[in-house]
Amino acid sequence: DADVTQTPRNRITKTGKRIMLECSQTKGHDRMYWYRQDPGLGLRLIYYSFDVKDINKGEISDGYSVSRQAQAKFSLSLESAIPNQTALYFCATSDGQRASGGNQPQHFGDGTRLSIL
Amino acid sequence: GENVEQHPSTLSVQEGDSAVIKCTYSDSASNYFPWYKQELGKGPQLIIDIRSNVGEKKDQRIAVTLNKTAKHFSLHITETQPEDSAVYFCAAPQKDTGRRALTFGSGTRLQVQP
Numbered sequence: 254d255a256d257v258t259q260t261p262r263n264r265i266t267k268t269g270k271r272i273m274l275e276c277s278q279t280k281g282h283d284r285m286y287w288y289r290q291d292p293g294l295g296l297r298l299i300y301y302s303f304d305v306k307d308i309n310k311g312e313i314s315d316g317y318s319v320s321r322q323a324q325a326k327f328s329l330s331l332e333s334a335i336p337n338q339t340a341l342y343f344c345a346t347s348d349g350q351r352a353s354g355g356n357q358p359q360h361f362g363d364g365t366r367l368s369i370l
Numbered sequence: 371g372e373n374v375e376q377h378p379s380t381l382s383v384q385e386g387d388s389a390v391i392k393c394t395y396s397d398s399a400s401n402y403f404p405w406y407k408q409e410l411g412k413g414p415q416l417i418i419d420i421r422s423n424v425g426e427k428k429d430q431r432i433a434v435t436l437n438k439t440a441k442h443f444s445l446h447i448t449e450t451q452p453e454d455s456a457v458y459f460c461a462a463p464q465k466d467t468g469r470r471a472l473t474f475g476s477g478t479r480l481q482v483q484p
Contacts, residue, residue, distance in 0.1 A: 257413075286471065293379070295459055295474040296414070303470065311471065312464075343413050355421060356402035356463055359472065361413030 256280045259344050259362035267370050272331040274365045276344030283349040285327040286359065287311075287319060290341040299342075302327055303349055334369045341366050374462050376475025383450050384483050391478045393460035394442040400469065403443045405434060406459045408477075414459055418445070450482045 257278045266272055276285065284303050288296040298311030300319040308319060316338060318330045331338055345359040373396040383389050393403075401422040406414035420427045420434045420443065427434050433446040447454055457477045463469035 288474075293476055295376075295476040298464065298467075298471050298473075301467070301471050309467065309471075312466070345413075356404075356469070356472070358404060358416045358419060361406075361415070363411070363413045 257344060257346055257360055257362035259342075259365050261365060262363070263366045265368045265370065266334055268335055270334050270369075272334050272367065274329045274342055274344075274367070276327045276329070276362060278325050278344075278346045278360075280346055280348075280360060281324075282346035282360070283324060284347045284357075285321070286345040286347075287317075287327070287329045288343045288345065289313060290343060290364070296343065299329065336369050339367060339369045374460060374473050374475045376460050376478060378478060379476065380479045380481070382481045382483060385450060385452060387450055389445075389447045389450055389454070389480055389482075391445045391458055391460070391480070392442060393444070393462075393475050394440075395462040396441065397462065397465045397469075398438075398441065399465075400462045402463055403434070403436060404461050404472070405445045406461065406474075408457045408459065410456075417458075447480075450480075452482050452484050455480055455482045 260275045286301045287299040297313050302308050302321045305321050320328050342365045345361045347357045347359045376393045404419035407417045408414040418434050431448045436443040457479050459477050460475040461472040464471045464473040
């Protein structure tokens with residue numbers, strides 16, 4: 254979905270390095286999410302944010318931190334990368350303005366492939 | 371937290387045949403069930419979703435059925451085409467997040483043989 258842009262698309266780095274993955278969106282959505290995808294495990298939630306002042310941990314937040322710099326920007330950081338954080342990372346958004354009607358569809362970026370040596 | 375199990379993990383069908391993927395969930399209060407398609411090198415894209423107030427929803431060759439009593443929902447693709455080949459994920463609201471975020475199944479790799 255071109256409305257959700259992730260940078261970089263690919264990154265190879267070394268153990269112990271600090272890494273930041275960035276996500277920006279032009280959909281005007283207030284809700285943003287970070288997921289990790291590993292083979293055979295589907296998508297697992299790392300962090301989610303329902304507005305600029307709302308940050309929540311997901312099921313696998315250890316070793317990660319996030320920053321919601323603006324409604325349109327949500328970045329994920331690995332403070333000290335380790336090899337088992339090698340994975341495909343996805344950012345997603347959804348429209349909270351319509352959430353009174355229940356969960357709304359999530360729109361995903363095309364992912365960042367991160368390799369930690 | 372919410373447990374979403376998805377079967378099968380791989381599915382191979384002949385072009386023109388139907389494909390069915392099934393997911394079960396554990397939280398009886400879940401009320402939203404989307405299906406996503408992921409093509410190689412791309413992020414997941416929503417293909418259909420269903421809310422708990424209906425039992426079935428169709429969109430051309432794609433349908434989703436929901437059995438709230440048994441706590442399972444299924445994706446049905448009829449008249450499959452090679453471009454349907456992809457990985458499909460189901461999802462349900464994640465109880466630990468107050469059902470504000472989703473839990474995803476582990477995915478089904480569908481291969482449509484021409």
